[in-house]
Amino acid sequence: MENASESIVRLHKISKYFPGVLANDKVDFDLRKGEIHTLLGENGAGKSTLMNVLDGLYMPDGGEIYINDKRVKLHNPNDAMRNGIGMIHQHFMLVDTLTVLENVILGIKSEPFYINKKNTASRIQKISDKYNFGINPFLKIWQLSVGEQQRVEIIKTLFKGARVLILDEPTAVLTPQEADAFFEILKKMVVEGKSIIFISHKLNEVMKISDRITVMRKGKVVGSVKREDTSKEELAEMMVGRKVLFSLGRKPLEKGREVLRLENVQAFNDKGIKALKGVNLSVKSGEILGLAGVSGNGQQILSDAIAGLKNISAGKILLKGENIAGRSPRSIARMGLNYIPPDRLRTGLIPNLSSVDNAILRCYTCDPVSKKCFIDYSKANNFTETLIKEYDIMVPRRDAPVKLLSGGNMQKLLFAREAAEKPEILIAVHPTRGLDIGATEFIRKELVKQRNNGVAVFLISEDLDEIFMLSDRIGVIFEGEILDIIDIKNADLEKIGLLMAGLRDTPHNPKETSAATH
Amino acid sequence: MAAIPLILISAGLLLAFKMKFWNIGAYGQYILGAMFSSFFALHISPHTPSFILITVMCLAGLVGGALWAIIAALLKLFWEVNEVISTLLLNYIALYILDYFMHGPWRDPSSHGFPLSKSFAANARLPILMHHTRIHLGLVFGIIATIVIYILIKKTKFGYENKVIGENPTAAKYAGINIFRNTLIAAGISGGLAGLAGMAQVSGIIHMIQMELNADYGYTAIIVSWLAALNPIASFFVAIILGGLEAGGYQIQMTMSVPFGIVGVIESSILFALLGGELFKTHKLVFGREKSHHPIQ
Numbered sequence: 001m002e003n004a005s006e007s008i009v010r011l012h013k014i015s016k017y018f019p020g021v022l023a024n025d026k027v028d029f030d031l032r033k034g035e036i037h038t039l040l041g042e043n044g045a046g047k048s049t050l051m052n053v054l055d056g057l058y059m060p061d062g063g064e065i066y067i068n069d070k071r072v073k074l075h076n077p078n079d080a081m082r083n084g085i086g087m088i089h090q091h092f093m094l095v096d097t098l099t100v101l102e103n104v105i106l107g108i109k110s111e112p113f114y115i116n117k118k119n120t121a122s123r124i125q126k127i128s129d130k131y132n133f134g135i136n137p138f139l140k141i142w143q144l145s146v147g148e149q150q151r152v153e154i155i156k157t158l159f160k161g162a163r164v165l166i167l168d169e170p171t172a173v174l175t176p177q178e179a180d181a182f183f184e185i186l187k188k189m190v191v192e193g194k195s196i197i198f199i200s201h202k203l204n205e206v207m208k209i210s211d212r213i214t215v216m217r218k219g220k221v222v223g224s225v226k227r228e229d230t231s232k233e234e235l236a237e238m239m240v241g242r243k244v245l246f247s248l249g250r251k252p253l254e255k256g257r258e259v260l261r262l263e264n265v266q267a268f269n270d271k272g273i274k275a276l277k278g279v280n281l282s283v284k285s286g287e288i289l290g291l292a293g294v295s296g297n298g299q300q301i302l303s304d305a306i307a308g309l310k311n312i313s314a315g316k317i318l319l320k321g322e323n324i325a326g327r328s329p330r331s332i333a334r335m336g337l338n339y340i341p342p343d344r345l346r347t348g349l350i351p352n353l354s355s356v357d358n359a360i361l362r363c364y365t366c367d368p369v370s371k372k373c374f375i376d377y378s379k380a381n382n383f384t385e386t387l388i389k390e391y392d393i394m395v396p397r398r399d400a401p402v403k404l405l406s407g408g409n410m411q412k413l414l415f416a417r418e419a420a421e422k423p424e425i426l427i428a429v430h431p432t433r434g435l436d437i438g439a440t441e442f443i444r445k446e447l448v449k450q451r452n453n454g455v456a457v458f459l460i461s462e463d464l465d466e467i468f469m470l471s472d473r474i475g476v477i478f479e480g481e482i483l484d485i486i487d488i489k490n491a492d493l494e495k496i497g498l499l500m501a502g503l504r505d506t507p508h509n510p511k512e513t514s515a516a517t518h
Numbered sequence: 519m520a521a522i523p524l525i526l527i528s529a530g531l532l533l534a535f536k537m538k539f540w541n542i543g544a545y546g547q548y549i550l551g552a553m554f555s556s557f558f559a560l561h562i563s564p565h566t567p568s569f570i571l572i573t574v575m576c577l578a579g580l581v582g583g584a585l586w587a588i589i590a591a592l593l594k595l596f597w598e599v600n601e602v603i604s605t606l607l608l609n610y611i612a613l614y615i616l617d618y619f620m621h622g623p624w625r626d627p628s629s630h631g632f633p634l635s636k637s638f639a640a641n642a643r644l645p646i647l648m649h650h651t652r653i654h655l656g657l658v659f660g661i662i663a664t665i666v667i668y669i670l671i672k673k674t675k676f677g678y679e680n681k682v683i684g685e686n687p688t689a690a691k692y693a694g695i696n697i698f699r700n701t702l703i704a705a706g707i708s709g710g711l712a713g714l715a716g717m718a719q720v721s722g723i724i725h726m727i728q729m730e731l732n733a734d735y736g737y738t739a740i741i742v743s744w745l746a747a748l749n750p751i752a753s754f755f756v757a758i759i760l761g762g763l764e765a766g767g768y769q770i771q772m773t774m775s776v777p778f779g780i781v782g783v784i785e786s787s788i789l790f791a792l793l794g795g796e797l798f799k800t801h802k803l804v805f806g807r808e809k810s811h812h813p814i815q
Contacts, residue, residue: 377673
């Protein structure tokens with residue numbers, strides 16, 4: 001490296017094996033002082049493994065770690081912290097019932113037995129003020145928003161004296177506006193002399209924030225580039241190893257008939273809190289209605305309620321004009337409604353059963369797979385075989401449990417099973433979450449194919465790119481209400497982002513039609 | 519012959535275990551089955567044709583055991599009572615109900631105070647299949663039960679639904695499977711077969727009802743079904759082997775004065791080894807630091 005002396009962190013030929021998997025194969029990586037260096041790659045490319053090595057969570061099987069050009073061995077995260085490295089994980093490590101202050105000092109051995117709260121609080125306040133975090137050290141964690149909790153995580157590492165921050169997909173939980181604010185903080189921190197490793201697979205934000213980008217694929221570094229010298233397309237190609245097509249083959253929209261209509265649907269969640277506060281929407285055949293929203297605003301209850309898995313407390317769910325509220329999931333499915341649930345391993349599939357058993361989960365009650373009370377397993381095998389061929393699902397052995405399949409193949413199997421029912425309406429919740437680019441592309445294309453064939457598609461997703469790419473109309477859900485539904489022609493990222501944060505310029509009832517109010 | 523009750527009970531248990539309904543109350547269901555059938559043996563006229571009386575006793579055994587298991591299933595379905603606790607506690611209730619009848623209404627006045635009933639009349643006894651053995655008609659019940667359970671699990675919608683509920687109840691609900699009905703049926707079949715085993719014991723072996731009914735078969739059968747990896751065909755043969763172990767236990771106690779308890783020790787050692795071995799299906803043992811499979815540098 002030409003600037004090796006400037007490197008604050010240098011990883012040299014790091015290798016890490018897991019049984020049967022080469023997670024990191026002689027990976028070189030270096031971070032210079034005062035830069036934001038992005039580690040880009042698909043799920044399973046080895047980004048997190050590499051960073052866990054740097055954070056001391058994993059011991060590498062080969063290679064060396066240099067910090068300020070001094071070779072170090074990191075046995076645990078405390079070792080890493082002593083060397084000024086702090087990692088902020090995707091899932092926060094905070095205790096909800098404790099205050100910010102208590103969380104920050106949790107596990108710091110150098111803190112005295114008797115905690116001087118005033119002193120500590122003022123130190124936390126100082127960090128918070130320096131970067132405009134706006135965090136009150138005496139508030140409890142549960143009182144904070146997700147964005148604020150993330151800032152508490154950052155305070156935690158800064159408080160312990162981190163000079164290098166590793167951020168594992170930090171924007172996954174943020175709205176676009178929150179993400180922008182977050183990027184401002186990062187830039188400020190860099191100016192203050194911190195160095196940042198940013199892990200991501202979202203090309204847009206990578207192009208927005210990085211100084212340099214290192215792309216990983218299948219455990220290896222594909223290349224390191226400067227942001228100025230690259231483009232989204234090039235990065236995508238490096239990530240996937242081939243050209244990525246961004247076109248999905250949409251046919252022009254034909255106005256179809258209304259298949260699903262929700263009128264003032266209300267429901268409580270498991271904690272007894274009203275999670276849906278009067279949802280109104282409708283989906284027509286041959287269109288994709290996308291529902292955007294930050295996670296936890298009632299999306300799951302809404303989809304479960306439509307599929308009959310959740311009781312509603314008020315309102316009407318009209319499927320082809322018939323109120324299906326209170327009907328059983330099976331009778332709803334028989335009316336032509338199919339459902340791709342958000343959590344494929346918890347709800348959509350049976351992880352320990354074979355692909356055949358999973359493939360017939362819908363059709364085992366009907367011809368030709370079942371006869372009276374018996375199941376014809378040879379017909380079931382044939383049925384599975386057609387699905388596997390048609391959707392190009394990689395299944396090593398038909399009788400192996402589906403939990404051994406990759407996420408993409410699981411989702412393809414689930415999608416194939418639901419599509420084989422020839423639905424009139426398909427509800428897809430986070431259909432591509434956690435999938436690699438190849439599988440994501442496939443599922444999105446299939447969703448568009450369903451739409452082109454006249455199926456009404458109701459897409460619920462936290463991935464705004466996906467919503468914008470697929471939808472004909474975009475609705476936004478916030479705290480159990482649909483704030484607005486906008487035609488794709490009139491939608492822009494900013495408008496949707498503001499709605500996702502719960503801001504609408506004038507309080508009004510959700511509008512079914514486009515652009516009337518704006 | 520300990521094999522016959524073990525065959526019957528474990529066939530039922532593995533159906534319940536497949537759907538992760540942890541019925542450990544075969545002990546109590548067995549007692550209830552024995553009592554229900556004994557009621558008819560003791561109260562129906564000894565001149566009734568044997569075929570009819572035996573049929574009635576079989577049905578009574580099935581119903582008695584099934585009812586006892588369905589109580590636990592209902593508790594689970596309505597109030598989410600853990601079936602491990604409820605089936606276990608129902609065992610004690612069954613035992614004390616038996617205690618009441620044996621010290622009260624059913625005690626034979628001529629038994630010198632022992633808690634024994636009158637001997638069953640000849641028409642209430644299961645016919646012996648082979649001379650000079652105690653193999654009785656219950657073996658046929660066992661074979662039929664094994665085949666029926668096998669078909670149920672491997673070929674029917676019910677078996678499929680059972681499996682899905684056991685492996686992922688959320689997915690079962692999502693697919694619209696009726697968990698309520700399926701749980702009741704599986705619990706009922708499971709308890710019913712345990713009850714039938716109780717009936718076979720009083721009617722085929724003891725020929726009376728007494729406090730000591732060998733209801734412990736209900737626990738041994740749990741080991742049988744796990745040793746058989748919940749496969750009905752395998753469980754049939756495992757039951758015969760463990761049945762032999764039980765029978766041999768009585769023999770060594772009598773001839774070599776080795777305590778019978780050693781059988782329980784052997785059985786549970788087998789089960790422990792089996793459960794411990796499960797770990798090695800998914801994990802491997804590594805001594806020292808594992809050498810990488812790939813050359814570095």
